[in-house]
Amino acid sequence: MTNLQTNTVDDLRGKFRGTILVPDNHGYDAARRIWNGMFDRKPAIIARCIGTSDVIHAVNFAREHNLLISVKGGGHNSAGKAVCDDGMMIDLSLMRRVLVDKYSKTAKVDGGCLLGDVDYETQLHGLAVSAGIVSHTGVGGLTLGGGFGWISRKYGFTIDNLISVEMVTADGKQLTVSAEENSDLFWGIRGGGGNFGIVTSFMVRCAAIGTEVFSGMLIKKFEDAREYIRFHRDYVRKLPDEMTVWLVVRHAPPLPFLQTNVHGKMVVAVPFVWLGEQDKGEELIKPLREVTESHGEAIGMNPWVAWQSVFDGLAEHGARNYWKSHHLKGLSDDCIDTIIEFAEKMPTDECEVFIPHMEGAPSRIPESDTAFAHRKTPFVLNIHTRWQNISDDDKCLAWAREFHSATEAFAQGVYVNFLSDEGETRVKDAYTEEVWQRLVQVKNRYDPNNIFKMNQNIKPS
Ligand SMILES: Cc1cc2nc3c(=O)[nH]c(=O)nc-3n(C[C@H](O)[C@H](O)[C@H](O)COP(=O)(O)OP(=O)(O)OC[C@H]3O[C@@H](n4cnc5c(N)ncnc54)[C@H](O)[C@@H]3O)c2cc1C
Structure with missing residues (x-):
């Protein structure tokens, strides 16, 4: 263990109500694992907290022993920020009330x-x-x-x-x-x-x-992607806030409502949620159904909890993942063409191009109210690169990076939670200059020594 005496760790254990794990302890390997299988880091200590006092003991211990801190919430961050090498992982995953x-x-x-x-x-x-x-x-x-x-x-x-x-x-x-x-x-x-x-x-x-929402998914033909997305970009922007329609370009999973010969084919999935009466929702999705042919669809009143886990299976823990993202100023014809060009070159069946529509109540909140900048962005382009084998790393990383560069001209800003490890300049892209300066002031006041740096970091000045 890095420069830490066993008796020092035992002191912490003595104060702690959760569990303190070091590399040889049972449970250490499971606790250090995060969602993105690209990261195999080994903290010197994992502090599995069960309450606020544990968190305070862990922070004080790490600060006093000059240990790098990483904080694990759900461990989902694609940039792997929840786990560090050699330092202390403060693991909140037992605090789930x-x-x-x-x-x-x-x-x-x-x-x-x-x-x-x-x-x-x-x-x-x-x-x-x-x-x-x-x-x-x-x-x-x-x-x-x-x-x-x-x-x-x-x-x-x-x-x-x-x-x-x-x-x-x-x-x-x-x-x-x-x-x-x-x-x-x-x-x-x-x-x-x-x-x-x-x-x-x-x-x-x-x-x-309520407990059920009118929701579902249409699976459109990739051959019609250009026509469909051109329609989609205008149509969804006119919809009431109660209707949310997103776009996912990917290989079709083996969904039970699709014929087996569609499984594995490139498709354009169109998932939606409507918060209102079913009849009105049906009316609003009619144009989506009619604009181009669908391979199939599954639409109806779904329990909210079931709908909220509809995508879980496509994002299970452990695969190798690399995300690139930016906000799109719009979906111009050229932008759509570029998206289709790169979708055609998708390196594995698990990759996807994910395009949520963002406008609505959040865009009407003044930008100065919170540190979330770029509230008016209409669409996000998320390049979800996902694969299983290390041998595919190079081609997968290259695809994501080239795709991202090719769409840069259509983009402005990024959502901080969709960043990979891309450095300070890129973190700044998530904010306006004014917001960034204000964030630095808050950092100066509450963490002047930057002990919380395993994140999309805002350095104190
Ligand atoms: C499959 C998948 C689907 C996603 N879908 C969405 C989506 O629909 N909408 C959306 O907005 N985002 C989405 N995201 C992005 C998501 O918001 C980020 O990955 C986010 O960082 C996940 O939080 P976490 O607690 O699981 O991550 P972690 O990796 O545990 O933490 C991420 C960062 O937050 C810090 N952190 C976590 N918890 C705390 C805490 N309690 N106190 C202080 N710091 C903390 C960590 O230190 C780290 O820097 C998705 C991500 C994935 C992988």
């Missing part, structure tokens, strides 16, 4: 919760939190970067529903952070990521969406 107050329609969500934990409890009351679309994503990282999903066009990003958080800062202090208390920090944690401390719980507003 969700307390719902059905009267005030709020939920207190522990810092290590997964999105599925939140749906599991809020749905008992027909409530949901506006967040992401894969149930095994962590609430922690997702929220601190912004957080969007199927209902955010109507209800705002996750940060737009954040009431307060409890957090532990670099000096081991516990703070309540809200619009009233430590308001500069409250501004910064809504988009600035894990730069300022460790959030042990989030208090969020829930939306009363």
Whole structure:
């Protein structure tokens, strides 16, 4: 173990109510694993916290022993920021309690919760939190970067529903952070990521969406991709906020509603969610059905919890992943042509081009209200490169990078949670200059020695 005496670690163990793991301990290898199989890092210590006092002990210990800290929420970050080599991984994954107050329609969500934990409890009351679309994503990282999903066009990003958080800062202090208390920090944690401390719980507003939503997926023919996407870019921008329609270009998974000869073929998947009466939803998707032929579709009233895990199987833990992303100013004809050109060269069957439509309630919130910049962006282009074998690394990385460069002319800005490890200049692209400068001031005040640096880092000045 790096320069740490066993008795020093035992001291920490003595104070700790969770588990302290070092490399030879049972459970160490499972605990250091994260979603992206590209990262095989080995922390000197894993501090598996079960409460705020554990988090404080862990932060103090790491600071006093000059250990690099990484914080694991759901461990989903594609840039692998949850795990470090040689330092201390502060693992929140045992902190997964969700307390719902059905009267005030709020939920207190522990810092290590997964999105599925939140749906599991809020749905008992027909409530949901506006967040992401894969149930095994962590609430922690997702929220601190912004957080969007199927209902955010109507209800705002996750940060737009954040009431307060409890957090532990670099000096081991516990703070309540809200619009009233430590308001500069409250501004910064809504988009600035894990730069300022460790959030042990989030208090969020829930939306009363009921337990079923009209939702589903049309699978369009790739031969018609150009025509379909040209239609899609204009049509979805006219839809009410209650309707969210996204685009995924990929090889068709073996979906039961598709004929077997379509499985594995390139297709354009069009998933949607409608928050309203089914009849009206049917009317709104009619043009999507009619514009070009579909290989098949599965549409109807779906339990929210089931819909929220519809994509889980395509994003299981352990595969090798490399994400490149940017916000698109629009989907011009040239941009669509470039997307199709690179889709045709997709290096593996697990890769996908993911294009969510973003406009709605979040774009009407003033940009200065939170640290999330580029709120008015219409579309995001996510290049999800995914494969199993190390021998495919070079071709997969090259495809993603070339695709990303080729679409740069159509792009402006990026969502911090979709960045890979791309350096400070690229992190800055997630913010405007004004927001960046303000984030640096918040960093100076709450983490002047940058002890929280395993993230999309904002260096103190
Ligand atoms: C399959 C998949 C689907 C996704 N879908 C969406 C989506 O629909 N919408 C969306 O907005 N994003 C989505 N994302 C991106 C997601 O928001 C980020 O990957 C996010 O970082 C995940 O958070 P996490 O807690 O799981 O990650 P981790 O890897 O655990 O953490 C990510 C970063 O946040 C920090 N962090 C985590 N928890 C805390 C905490 N409690 N306190 C302080 N810092 C913390 C970590 O230190 C690290 O720097 C998706 C990602 C994947 C891989």
